[in-house]
Amino acid sequence: MNQVDPLLHRKLQEVGNLVSHLGEQVRQVSGQVAGVDTRQQQAQTELQQLRADFLAYVQQAGRASVVQRAETRIGVIKDDLDHEFGHHKTVRRTAVGMLQAFDTGLVTEETVRGVSEELMIQTPRYWLAPALVALASWAADDPTLCSRAVDEAFRRSPAHTSLLFTLVLRRQGRQEAAHRWLRHYLLVQDPAALGREFAVILEALAQGAFGPAGRELLATTLDQWQRTLLDDTAARDRQVALWRAEIDSLAAPTARADHPRLAQLSPQWPQLDAILGKARAQQALLDRYRAVTEREPGPSTRLEDAVDDILDQLVGAYDTDELPLRRDLELQHAVVAHDGDMDAARRAYDARAAAFEQTLDYLTVQSASALAPETIGTSPATRRLAVAACREWLDEAQGGFTRDYRAALPPAVEARFDSTHSVAGTMFHLPPWTGSFSDGLPAMEHSLDAHWEQHAKSFLDSLAYPLRRHLLILGASVLAVLLVVGQISWPVALVAAGLLALVRGLLLQQQHTKAQALHRSARQALHQAKRDSLQQLRAAGAELTDWYESYRAADAVDADCRAFITSLSAAAPGGSPFEGRVVDRPAPAAPAAPAPAGLGKDSHR
Amino acid sequence: MAHTERSRRIVAPGPARAPGRVQGTPGRVVGPATGRPLAVGAGLFRNRSAALLGTVARLDQAVDEEAARRFAESVAGAYAEEFGAVPLGLVARCLLGPPYVDHILNLSGVIVRHFAPHTAMPEPFDRARMLARSDGYLYVEVFSDGLTVPVRPDGTVVRP
Known part of the structure; x- marks a missing residue:
């Protein structure tokens, strides 16, 4: 019996030790598994970050390459333009030079004639070359040659030729003949398919270059065209769409940096951000077009200079043949301007593409002069008048734009928490919680607090040491x-x-103490995480208040915008710096001979 | 934040009909113009007259059923006369504030129903809800085909 007792006691001791050892090992393994889990989570987060960085890098590299290609293409297109149409430039420069030579009388008739004939040979098919021959023969008092040259120029480009002689004769004080050319030009125009040179007419109207009679004729014709075209709802809608695209393009960039917490927590942030950006477009719109209309166009000191500027535009405007290359060039410029963002570049290009069409309707000419004067070749003075003329479309586009972003405002803005925390070597996942800011911040805080408490409690309970069971x-x-x-x-x-x-009791006590310490640290960590969540919620609430203030301030500019657009109706007529001015100087000195009858349009026909 | 939380009202005015004829069930937003062919033309986007705006603005004075019926009839009559089309209803800011249950009226298909921020608005009025909350519009007309036309305080409208 005495031999059995120690044996039994030893065996029991060994079993107890083994159980205890096994328990220890299980705990170690459990701790290691939790550690591996944490490391895996960290690795996953880092991997995601790496992926996001990599994608951003790829996008940036892609854009840089697109910009580089666009810049190269710009160089190639410019070379092509120079190669294909460079000789037109010489003719354009000569045309204005010749008119100035007439003014000053510093060049002999032979030189003028020689140059014009040389250009006639060098630039086949270009309308301006025979027009120069006509001018030179006018100066040389050779009506037969002049008439033939006018015929040829008119055959090559009736519209350009009519306009050129309208302006030249106007410049030389031949009002009757100029008026006849102008009337004839207008009569043969189709307001639904105007040539690109028509922008010059708007320019001349803005500069008052045709004198009172010409202005009257133009005003009547243009009013009639506008009424005819506006009967077509589709045409009107096209203009409104152009203006809408312009306003859309003014939307401000993201305000995420000002509202980081709200952006992080609110599922409605993308909508809110887009709406604020659009509301801020109101100020941008106001600034841009107020600057256009309030800008005092610097009138030239002499009316001749103004007419020369218009002539520059007429002869300098690129030909229809050049349009494909010009369109491509504009697109490549847009790509560079938008830093390789092809979508944005395409949108910007599309908004201006209308100006690169071979023929434009009168309404589009007006819109293009107001929206993108550089593409159609008009001056700030014309832009000012064009903006005023487009006020109805601007009004409609601005009203629709404002309505759309106001309607898109989310009825309720929510905050969402769905986070995972590493607590005491274990991962704690807070189940998703969503609250609406329209319930008020205190109610949200209370709800989030209760959510945290509920799930933290069950998590902490799972960590509690089962002392009772062990006992x-x-x-x-x-x-x-x-x-x-x-x-x-x-x-x-x-x-x-x-x-x-x-x-066993000693072991239990030791384990219990350890577990209690672990429990305490987990509770503290969860408490801290809860406080952080509540703080984030408060910060998001404050940022939402800021957002609403920013939105209200930006949206309130709508009233100023509308007042500005209404004020445009008063600016529409008579905005010309040369209102009522006419050239009343004596006949120029250079062409000593009176103008041949051949330059009168009627006799030409 | 506050401006998105104001309570709203939907007014479904009826055209001049035989008084006392019940068109809808209490608590539902109904419009007597439902099913009526809508003549939406360019004329519909003309400015709203000061008289019409004044009539609409008097909604808060419709504190009893008789007043609500008269109100709705005058609004519908004004629309029919001026534009040849009567909206299904109007959505506007409610200036009464809480408690607004006192102003739910139902007579001859005329229902004035107030909504709390969380209460869902029935279609097609829900599309006009956020527009009506904006200070930029006096009210929003909702037509039976879903067309929403915001009316500015100066009587001008936003074309669709």
Whole structure:
């Protein structure tokens, strides 16, 4: 019996040690698994960050390459233009030079004639070359040649030729003949398919270059065209769409940097950001077009200079043949301007593409003069008048734009929390929580707090050390020892049970203390995480208030915009710097001979 | 934030009909113009007259059923006369403030119903809801084909 007792006691001791050792190992493995899990989460986060960085890099590299290609293409197109149409430039420069030579009388008739004939040979098919021959022969008092040259120029480009002689004769004080050319030009025009040179007419109107009679004729004709074209709803809608595209392009960039918490927490942030950007377009619109209309056009000191500027535009405007290359050039410029963003470049190009069509309707000429004067070749003075003439479309486009972003305002802005935290070597996942700011911040805070408390409590409970269960097991083990060993010897049973209780009890106490410490640290970590969440929520609430203030301020500019657009109706008529001015100087000195009858349009026909 | 939280009202005015004829069920937004062919033409986008705006502005004075009926009839009559088309209803800011239950009226198909921010608006009025909350518009007309026409305080309208 005495031999059995120590043996049994030793075996029990060994079993107890093994159980304890196993428990220790399980805990170690559990800790290692939690550690691996945490590291895996970290690795995943870093991998995601790396992926995002990589994608951003790829996008940036792609854009840089697109910009580089566009810049190269710009060079190639310019070379092509120079190669294909460079000789037109010489003729254009000569035309204005010749008129100035007439003014000053510094060049002999032979030189003028020689140059014009040389250009006639060098630039076949270009309308301006025979027009120069006509001018030179006019100066040389050779009506036969002049008439033939006018015929040829008119055959090559009736519209350009008519306009050129309208302006030249106007410049030389031949009002009757100029008026006849102008009337004839207008009569043969189709307001739905005007040539690109028509922008010059608007320019001349803005500069008052045709004198009172010409202005009257133009005003009547243009009013009639506008009325005819506006009967077509589709034409009107096209103009409104052009202006809408212009306003859309003024939307401000993202305001994410000003509202980082709101952007992070609110599922409605993309809508809010887009709406604020659009509301801020109101100020941009106002600034841009107020600057256009308030800008005092610097009138030339002499009316001749103004007419020369218009002539520059007429002869300098690129030909229809050049349009494909010009269109491509404009697109490549847009790509460079938008830093390689092809979509944005395409949108910007599309908004201006109308100006590169071979023929334009009168309404589009007006819109293009107001929206993109550089593409159609008009001056700020013309732009000013064109903006005023387009006020109805601008009004409609601005009204629709404002309505659309106001209607897109989300009825309720929400905050959403859905986070994972590493707590005491274990991952704690907070289930998704969503609250609406329209409930008020205190109610949201209360709800989020309750959500945290509820899920943190169940998590902490799962971490709690099961002391009670262990004590019950220990009690059962002691009882079993007493019952089994007690049948053999009570004193031995008591000693064995006492030893078991003591050893196991000490172990339990140690484990319990450790678990309590772990529990405390987990509770503190979760408490801190909850406080951070609440702080983020408050910050997002404050940022939402800021957002609403910014939005209201930006949206309030709508009233100023509307007042500005209404004020344009007063600016429409008579905005010309040369209103009512006419050339009343004596006949120029250079062409000593009177103008041949051949330059009068009627006789030409 | 505040301007998105104002309570709203939907007014469904009826055209001049036989008084006392019940068109809808209490609590539902109905429009007597439903099913009526809508003549939406360019004329519909003319400016709203000061008289019409004044009539619409008197909604808050319609504190009893008789007043609401008269109100709706005058609005519908004004629309029919001026534009030849009567909207299904109007959505506007509610200036009464809480509690607004006192102003739910139902007579001859005329319903004035007030909405809290969280209460969903029935179609097609829901599309006009955020527009009506903007200070830029006096009210929004909603037509039976879903067309929404915001009316500015000066009587001008925003074309669709």
